[in-house]
Amino acid sequence: MLKASLSSKVDPRDAKLSMAHFYVAFTALLVGGLAGLLQVLVRSGKFQLPFGIGYYQVLTVHGVLLGLVLTTFFILGFHLAAVSKTSGTLTNKQRTVGWIGFWIALVGTVMAAVMVLLNQASVLFTFYAPLKAHALFYLGLTLVVVGSWFNSAVIIMKYAEWRRANPGQPSPLLTFMALINTLMWCVATIGVASTVLIQLLPWSLGIVDTVNVGISRTLFWYFGHPLVYFWLLPAYMAWYVVVPKVIGTKVFSDSLARMSFILFLLFSIPVGFHHQLLEPGIDPAWKFLQVILTFLVVIPSLMTAFSLFATFESFGRSKGATGLFGWLKKLPWGDARFTVPFIGMVAFIPGGAGGMVNASHQMNQVVHNTIWVTGHFHLTVATAVVLTYFGVTFWLVPHLTGRTLTKKMNKLALTQGILWAVGMTFMSGAMHAAGLLGAPRRSSFSEYGGAAQAAEWIPYQIAQAVGGSILFIAVLLMVYIFINLAFFAPKGEQEFPVGEATNQAEKAPMVFENWKLWLGITVLLILFAYTIPFIDLIQNAPPGAKGGRFW
Amino acid sequence: MAKAEMKYDTQPENEEHSSLKGTLASVFILGAILVVTWVGVYFLYLDRF
Amino acid sequence: MHMHKFEKIWLIFGVTALLVFLTVLGVSAFYLGNQPPSCLATVDxxxxxxxxxxxxxxxxxxxxxxxxxxxxxxxxxxxxxxxxxxxxxxxxxxxxxxxxxxxxxxxxxxxxxxxxxxxxxxxxxxxxxxxxxxxxxxxxxxxxxxxxxxxxxxxxxx
Structure with a gap:
């Protein structure tokens, strides 16, 4: 059924392109992780940053490197490898486009990083206007996005080529999923590119004096929520397609997997207002409409949860498991390629539960901008997503470099995952608890003039420092494992696990490949959710804000 | 269609041979976590001014 | 497209729960007036x-x-x-x-x-x-x- 045989290896030339992305991603992990350690230490109240380094500069480093650089570069590298593996080696032209994109994104990353390190851009990774960063910071971020568009073009071109060569056939599942994530990314990045190019860059350069804050935030969050799904979907790719193969079973349902990805494409974007629930200038009825759409995007995750449990149970029962939960014992717990992503899956349960609270319209008043939110996305992106990326790294990097994951490295990888789970339980748990008491996110250590309420938060901040320190050890271990797999592990063949569908006879409906239909609905939903409130923001705009450098 | 069904029945992972009771129980535990979290914070919202 | 009976039960439960949450929020917001702060007035x-x-x-x-x-x-x-x-x-x-x-x-x-x-x-x-x-x-x-x-x-x- 598939053109590319499943036993084939990713072509070494494509492997090099993927690996280039991973070097950047893991460098970001190391530096960003160190920044995270410094933050939790400062917030414990027992430690001060040396050399006059500011807390918010370190926080910007952490957010930009881990939230934007690590994720984007890892995802682009993974997409390329997955498509090359399942739809065939890239053509020379496609690969050249990929390299151009890589270098553009890297130059942009370096530009933004230099500005952050020079303390010219301590605006955090959300860079809310009217905090005014150096123009080169905005330009750098723009280049990262433009570079990612080149790599998106590679995925789209490869997909189109595969479809032409295989008329009437559904595309390989991993390619299909990478394509959905790519399309979502392209539609979403229009928002952030617009605010940066039309509003922030001219204002930072002094061409215009003021900026319209409401519009800038709305454009940012039009991008900001699909951004988190852009992080999540590669993890779902691994959960749906890779993990079943790793444990030795089949994909639970090819069609349902495709359907859930289509639902993500439709409902990930018209939901940005749930990040803006407490802000002025937007009518609450429009906020509520986007809350409803946000709840719809829960459905594909409910489907995913069922599929994954079903995969595990089917496997366990095929091995003779009995009882309600006997199948859990049959899972290959000694295999880091399974166990580390599994920890991520478990973290996604409380992560998802917290997310539903955040999106619940007026209930957002309880948690908005408290450190509960930080605790939430450290479960979702910084555990569920990132541990799955690590789980992929354990086999993908040696596959690409022609090496193998040794028993010893597998053991270290398991240790790494467990340390991460322990550290995150302390850190994220304490963040959720302190957040419910009102402790703010994105704030340096403060006693708030000796307020009794602020004193209650300090024990939780110490727990966060303990958890964060354990996490930093896990980060170091992970970087060590990555370096081993990239340069030192023994030469050999490491499998690229791609699961096959349980029921080959049940072909995925071709309507899933009808992009005019799905992109059409995506655009209609966006227009429906955004047109009127966006026009309101323009027509009722207040005088612009001058802003400036406040750090 | 009949052929497809027959082929499906020969799979070891089909519904008759492999029960998904554990899956159902698991997702309902997950569902309970979602509901308890949501209801808990909702009551916090109601309690506070 | 084939869906297991248990998955249907699960999705019906899940979607019902989401609808109940949305109804509670909606009634509280639009009928009781507990909207999130959304003032539309501006100032220079x-x-x-x-x-x-x-x-x-x-x-x-x-x-x-x-x-x-x-x-x-x-x-x-x-x-x-x-x-x-x-x-x-x-x-x-x-x-x-x-x-x-x-x-x-x-x-x-x-x-x-x-x-x-x-x-x-x-x-x-x-x-x-x-x-x-x-x-x-x-x-x-x-x-x-x-x-x-x-x-x-x-x-x-x-």
Whole structure:
């Protein structure tokens, strides 16, 4: 059924392109992780940053490197490898486009990083206007996005080529999923590119004096929520397609997997207002409409949860498991390629539960901008997503470099995952608890003039420092494992696990490949959710804000 | 269609041979976590001014 | 497309739960008036000090409105005006805030009073201060190097 045989290896030339992305991603992990350690230490109240380094500069480093650089570069590298593996080696032209994109994104990353390190851009990774960063910071971020568009073009071109060569056939599942994530990314990045190019860059350069804050935030969050799904979907790719193969079973349902990805494409974007629930200038009825759409995007995750449990149970029962939960014992717990992503899956349960609270319209008043939110996305992106990326790294990097994951490295990888789970339980748990008491996110250590309420938060901040320190050890271990797999592990063949569908006879409906239909609905939903409130923001705009450098 | 069904029945992972009771129980535990979290914070919202 | 019976049961349960949540939120918001703060009024951020009601920050008794008091806060990097204020227990208060410079996050810790203040916009929220105590007001949106020093106090007294 598939053109590319499943036993084939990713072509070494494509492997090099993927690996280039991973070097950047893991460098970001190391530096960003160190920044995270410094933050939790400062917030414990027992430690001060040396050399006059500011807390918010370190926080910007952490957010930009881990939230934007690590994720984007890892995802682009993974997409390329997955498509090359399942739809065939890239053509020379496609690969050249990929390299151009890589270098553009890297130059942009370096530009933004230099500005952050020079303390010219301590605006955090959300860079809310009217905090005014150096123009080169905005330009750098723009280049990262433009570079990612080149790599998106590679995925789209490869997909189109595969479809032409295989008329009437559904595309390989991993390619299909990478394509959905790519399309979502392209539609979403229009928002952030617009605010940066039309509003922030001219204002930072002094061409215009003021900026319209409401519009800038709305454009940012039009991008900001699909951004988190852009992080999540590669993890779902691994959960749906890779993990079943790793444990030795089949994909639970090819069609349902495709359907859930289509639902993500439709409902990930018209939901940005749930990040803006407490802000002025937007009518609450429009906020509520986007809350409803946000709840719809829960459905594909409910489907995913069922599929994954079903995969595990089917496997366990095929091995003779009995009882309600006997199948859990049959899972290959000694295999880091399974166990580390599994920890991520478990973290996604409380992560998802917290997310539903955040999106619940007026209930957002309880948690908005408290450190509960930080605790939430450290479960979702910084555990569920990132541990799955690590789980992929354990086999993908040696596959690409022609090496193998040794028993010893597998053991270290398991240790790494467990340390991460322990550290995150302390850190994220304490963040959720302190957040419910009102402790703010994105704030340096403060006693708030000796307020009794602020004193209650300090024990939780110490727990966060303990958890964060354990996490930093896990980060170091992970970087060590990555370096081993990239340069030192023994030469050999490491499998690229791609699961096959349980029921080959049940072909995925071709309507899933009808992009005019799905992109059409995506655009209609966006227009429906955004047109009127966006026009309101323009027509009722207040005088612009001058802003400036406040750090 | 009949052929497809027959082929499906020969799979070891089909519904008759492999029960998904554990899956159902698991997702309902997950569902309970979602509901308890949501209801808990909702009551916090109601309690506070 | 084939779907297992148990998956159907699960999705029916899940979708029903989502609908129940949305109904609870919707009734509370649209029927009982518990909307998240979403004021649509604007103000010139350069003229905050001379524009009513921000020319007189603090608590003021009002007549003939749905609320008994108006509590006006002005935010700027890195302070709130007023720096502390007393509110009588049980008072129904409209909290009104804006900013003179960048975005701030107006939060009264341990309460539902939590709203973004953005330059050019006015943020409002009506609530009844029905629990006595001393409440910390802080800024929960990053606004610059002194962000964590931005603070005020609300005492709810009998």
């Amino acid at each position: 951020p350069e003229k905050v000090d001379t524009t009513a009601p921000f020319n007189e920050p603090g608590l003021k008794k009002v007549e003939g409105k749905d609320w008994d008091y108006e509590l006006v806060f002005v935010a700027q990097a890195f302070a709130y005006t007023p720096g502390d204020v007393e509110v009588p227990l049980g008072a129904k208060v409209k909290v009104i805030a804006t900013t003179k410079d960048v975005i701030h996050g107006f939060e009264v810790a341990g309460t539902n009073i939590n709203m973004m203040v953005e330059p050019g916009y006015i943020s409002e929220l009506v609530t009844t201060f029905d629990k006595p105590g001393e409440y910390l007001v802080l800024c929960n949106e990053y606004c610059g190097s002194g962000h964590h020093m931005m603070t005020s106090k609300i005492k709810v007294v009998e």
